[in-house]
Amino acid sequence: MRSHMQSLVTEVQASLTASLEAVDGSGRFRRDGWSRDGGGGGTSCILQDGAVFEKAGVNVSSVHGTLTPEAARSMGGGKHLGDEALEFFACGVSVVIHPHNPMAPTAHFNYRYLERGPAESPAAWWFGGGADLTPSYLFEDDARHFHRVHKEVCDKHDPAFYPRFKKWCDDYFLITHRGERRGVGGIFFDDLRDRPQEQLFAFVRDCAQGFERSYVPLVSLRKDMAYSEAHKRWQQLRRGRYAEFNLVYDRGTLFGLRTAGRIESILMSLPLTARWEYDVQLAPGSPEELLTRALREPRDWL
Amino acid sequence: MRSHMQSLVTEVQASLTASLEAVDGSGRFRRDGWSRDGGGGGTSCILQDGAVFEKAGVNVSSVHGTLTPEAARSMGGGKHLGDEALEFFACGVSVVIHPHNPMAPTAHFNYRYLERGPAESPAAWWFGGGADLTPSYLFEDDARHFHRVHKEVCDKHDPAFYPRFKKWCDDYFLITHRGERRGVGGIFFDDLRDRPQEQLFAFVRDCAQGFERSYVPLVSLRKDMAYSEAHKRWQQLRRGRYAEFNLVYDRGTLFGLRTAGRIESILMSLPLTARWEYDVQLAPGSPEELLTRALREPRDWL
Numbered sequence: 001m002r003s004h005m006q007s008l009v010t011e012v013q014a015s016l017t018a019s020l021e022a023v024d025g026s027g028r029f030r031r032d033g034w035s036r037d038g039g040g041g042g043t044s045c046i047l048q049d050g051a052v053f054e055k056a057g058v059n060v061s062s063v064h065g066t067l068t069p070e071a072a073r074s075m076g077g078g079k080h081l082g083d084e085a086l087e088f089f090a091c092g093v094s095v096v097i098h099p100h101n102p103m104a105p106t107a108h109f110n111y112r113y114l115e116r117g118p119a120e121s122p123a124a125w126w127f128g129g130g131a132d133l134t135p136s137y138l139f140e141d142d143a144r145h146f147h148r149v150h151k152e153v154c155d156k157h158d159p160a161f162y163p164r165f166k167k168w169c170d171d172y173f174l175i176t177h178r179g180e181r182r183g184v185g186g187i188f189f190d191d192l193r194d195r196p197q198e199q200l201f202a203f204v205r206d207c208a209q210g211f212e213r214s215y216v217p218l219v220s221l222r223k224d225m226a227y228s229e230a231h232k233r234w235q236q237l238r239r240g241r242y243a244e245f246n247l248v249y250d251r252g253t254l255f256g257l258r259t260a261g262r263i264e265s266i267l268m269s270l271p272l273t274a275r276w277e278y279d280v281q282l283a284p285g286s287p288e289e290l291l292t293r294a295l296r297e298p299r300d301w302l
Numbered sequence: 303m304r305s306h307m308q309s310l311v312t313e314v315q316a317s318l319t320a321s322l323e324a325v326d327g328s329g330r331f332r333r334d335g336w337s338r339d340g341g342g343g344g345t346s347c348i349l350q351d352g353a354v355f356e357k358a359g360v361n362v363s364s365v366h367g368t369l370t371p372e373a374a375r376s377m378g379g380g381k382h383l384g385d386e387a388l389e390f391f392a393c394g395v396s397v398v399i400h401p402h403n404p405m406a407p408t409a410h411f412n413y414r415y416l417e418r419g420p421a422e423s424p425a426a427w428w429f430g431g432g433a434d435l436t437p438s439y440l441f442e443d444d445a446r447h448f449h450r451v452h453k454e455v456c457d458k459h460d461p462a463f464y465p466r467f468k469k470w471c472d473d474y475f476l477i478t479h480r481g482e483r484r485g486v487g488g489i490f491f492d493d494l495r496d497r498p499q500e501q502l503f504a505f506v507r508d509c510a511q512g513f514e515r516s517y518v519p520l521v522s523l524r525k526d527m528a529y530s531e532a533h534k535r536w537q538q539l540r541r542g543r544y545a546e547f548n549l550v551y552d553r554g555t556l557f558g559l560r561t562a563g564r565i566e567s568i569l570m571s572l573p574l575t576a577r578w579e580y581d582v583q584l585a586p587g588s589p590e591e592l593l594t595r596a597l598r599e600p601r602d603w604l
Contacts, residue, residue: 032581046580046581048579048580055578055580057580176559177559177560236575243545243578244569247545248550248559254550257478260479263480264581267578270542272577272578272579273575274545274575274578275575275576276357276545276573276576277350278346278348279334279566
């Protein structure tokens with residue numbers, strides 16, 4: 001399973017970076033290989049200040065080593081293991097894409113496979129991940145398309161998956177202090193190990209491979225739309241909220257910061273630029289208010 | 303003591319907002335009074351997009367009520383009280399000033415008085431606070447001036463204060479995952495209650511009133527300096543680090559977010575604009591690298 005997952009994330013990285021470069025037209029991904037002192041490493045691919053993308057990161061990593069008991073306790077899936085089984089293996093792909101055009105949505109996905117305990121006989125293994133869409137302006141067709149593709153992938157494996165993981169996503173990406181979600185959702189799951197490993201791998205593979213058709217057409221559709229300075233300002237304010245979620249609530253980010261992961265790879269998720277104004281007021285019925293309403297009350301998009 | 307502190311923070315707010323408006327020349331503070339459901343309230347004064355200041359907030363609050371046991375446990379000074387004495391009173395002034403010019407430093411201060419238990423016979427009371435300077439470009443004279451004023455204020459009350467609170471500041475404002483401090487420090491203390499209340503109040507009063515002469519001359523000196531786009535970009539990157547510290551580590555911010563304080567007042571500390579680039583490299587000996595070195599290894603400025 002370790003090598004299956006390593007092949008998958010490498011393929012997904014190659015395919016997605018090629019697609020995004022094609023959409024961008026001029027920006028090229030910078031590839032940085034890195035290795036981890038305790039074991040393993042990864043490759044971060046970052047495209048910054050392209051024609052279409054303000055910042056896009058497509059990172060893969062495959063790391064292993066020994067956890068501190070504290071890190072072990074805060075690790076999803078392994079919670080029931082307590083302080084034993086401190087050996088771990090984690091392999092995943094993590095992607096965040098922020099386009100320039102305020103009409104083109106930001107998107108994120110991450111899929112990962114984890115093990116605890118010795119490689120020969122892991123005490124636990126599990127899959128986690130998900131994908132979510134974060135528009136600054138709400139195009140309902142875009143949200144529907146993104147959800148539809150993810151529902152199709154889920155349904156192929158279990159019709160119970162999409163409703164369960166859609167709700168999990170709405171619950172997870174909540175900026176609690178704002179009472180609003182980061183975006184219009186998608187799917188999210190963690191600690192998945194309730195069926196044979198090969199079945200779950202096939203599901204995660206289809207999710208990771210499906211992201212491209214859930215998102216890239218939306219950027220192609222929106223990347224050249226006209227926009228004003230006011231639209232850009234609103235996008236920057238939404239980018240600020242994105243940073244708030246990632247820095248205050250995102251478990252993966254906080255786990256990475258606390259366990260001294262590779263900081264530049266972890267924080268590539270932050271937007272290139274962000275803005276915080278005091279007490280922003282939205283005109284009722286304005287596009288900005290309509291989006292905010294969708295972030296406050298999650299909808300069934302399908 | 304409650305009313306002494308309320309008068310102090312109100313006076314400091316009036317004096318500092320007048321000084322900052324005078325330095326800005328055109329921007330005016332917007333004043334927002336607010337009240338808290340559980341008891342008390344405050345006044346937030348925000349100047350946004352002025353001639354000199356990108357964003358400045360001078361907030362006072364005086365709130366009281368009943369804590370949840372969880373909030374009580376995470377409250378500085380009251381830790382020894384455990385789950386009893388859930389009544390609380392907190393009065394303070396909190397200030398963050400972000401100028402436009404990258405040569406002019408950002409500054410923050412906060413002074414507060416807290417009580418736990420019934421108003422007639424508090425189970426505990428304490429003072430907390432401090433002031434720190436966050437330049438994007440290091441002018442050693444500025445750091446020295448800021449520290450010198452704070453040392454003078456401290457020395458008036460106890461020569462042991464400045465070295466102790468200077469070190470506390472360097473330790474507190476650490477962005478752990480970056481291995482660097484938010485700025486060049488100042489003073490910081492919490493849980494101060496080891497001498498008569500009136501003595502500590504006099505110290506806190508002198509600190510709060512002394513901030514103006516520690517900082518305003520620095521802005522006046524730097525606000526009209528020439529700067530390039532590259533300087534502005536570096537300032538924006540430093541603003542990103544400022545947001546990282548406040549959202550990931552600052553105890554006051556996290557306490558406020560978790561206890562559903564007034565979000566707009568709490569997050570006024572965030573800069574108007576911020577930037578995150580992937581893997582920024584600094585030329586050895588460049589002004590950007592010299593600053594970063596000062597953030598990595600705190601110095602004795604005096």
